[in-house]
Amino acid sequence: MKTQHTGRTTAGDRCYNLAVACVLLLCVLLLTAATVLWIKFSILNTELDKLQTTYSTLITERDQLQTSYKYLTTERNRLWTKTTQMSLERDHLKARNNNLTINRDEQKATIVKLENVMKQLLNMLNTTGKWRWFTFSSSIYGMSNEMKSWEESREDCSVKGAHLLIINSKEEQEIVVKELLSFQAWIGLSDREKEGEWKWVDGTTLNTNFSYWAEGEPNNVGEEDCAVISGSIWNDGRCSDKLPWICEKPVFQ
Template identity: 45%
Template sequence: LVTICLYFVDNRAIKDSEDKRNTLFQSFSLYKINTTEERDQLQTRYNNLTKERDQLQTRYNNLTTEKGHIQAKLFVIEQHCQEGWRYFDSSLYFLSTKKKSWEESRQDCQGRGADLVIINSKEEQTFLFNLHQRAWIGLTDSVTEETWTWVDGTTLITGYWGTGQPDDSGQEDCAEIYYEQADPVKTWNDDKCSTNHNWICEKVV
């Protein structure tokens, strides 16, 4: 009888021990799950913050580079404006006070690190018209007659010729802008390249 009693006591003790072990295991498993979830959440947050930091660093670097470019551009503009150049829409323009042939005018521009002006828009044309000067521009058909080409080798697409121009009256193969017109977008004229005119240089900044 004692043996039987001891058996049941031991059996209950074993069962209690197993129950405690199972409870402890479940608690540990739940803790492990919660810890893993928390760890994953922290890792995700860390990754997001790292990504945000990298994006901010990239933006800062880009802004620093852009600032450097702007400062350099402003320095160039300031230096040239002190020398008589004028600024408009990312380009500097020099209007001569002397008069030369088209080719000599271009050589002067190139000596200044520029070239005869290339007119790319109605706004630029209007800006140059408002300078109120008759001057050579960087346009010629001296290579191929009636094919007007800019000094950078591109073919003219949109022209701002005066009425009846170009008329090629006596080998007039170079273009000038003049302001004795009411309409600022009808001011080009073809003239002999050997004629002496003022000229306009352009330097992109």
């Protein structure tokens, strides 16, 4: 009986020891697994921290790039605006320069015209004693003391670079009357081309609302086709009659 009990105890001890060994082995395995997992967790956690740091760095760089982009965009727009303004100023200066060039050329042309007028006046003044001179507005007038036909008078004015008097205003009529001193003189008006159609020597038709014909004139008595100023009125006279005449020279012609 005692021998059987001892055999059972030994078998039980073996089972117990085996169970304990299995538990210990399992604990070792679990501890090993836990250690491995902890190490991996630590590595992953470290990598996560690195990734978060990298992410934060990228976010910061992105924000810096966005700020730089906004600044560069603002600078670009400012430069575009400045370029546009400079282009406008350049165009304005070009236009101003062109205007100044035109004004300079016009002034040069005016000087040349004045020089030519002075030369013509000097030529005309060589006939001292035969002419009486006066000015009005932008024209110079010469009144001859000689006597010629209307056509001869016209040719004489043309040779001098002028034309027979053309009266364009009340003021011009009044200054001529004042200088004429009640004498008679040919003016640049005739109806030689077509009877009754009075034209100035520049080809313009007489404005009937602006004329100083004497009462009953023009009457074409004796083929009177050329106009004469006498005092403050106009008459028609025979173009072949010999009379003084008035030349007119526009300064800026």
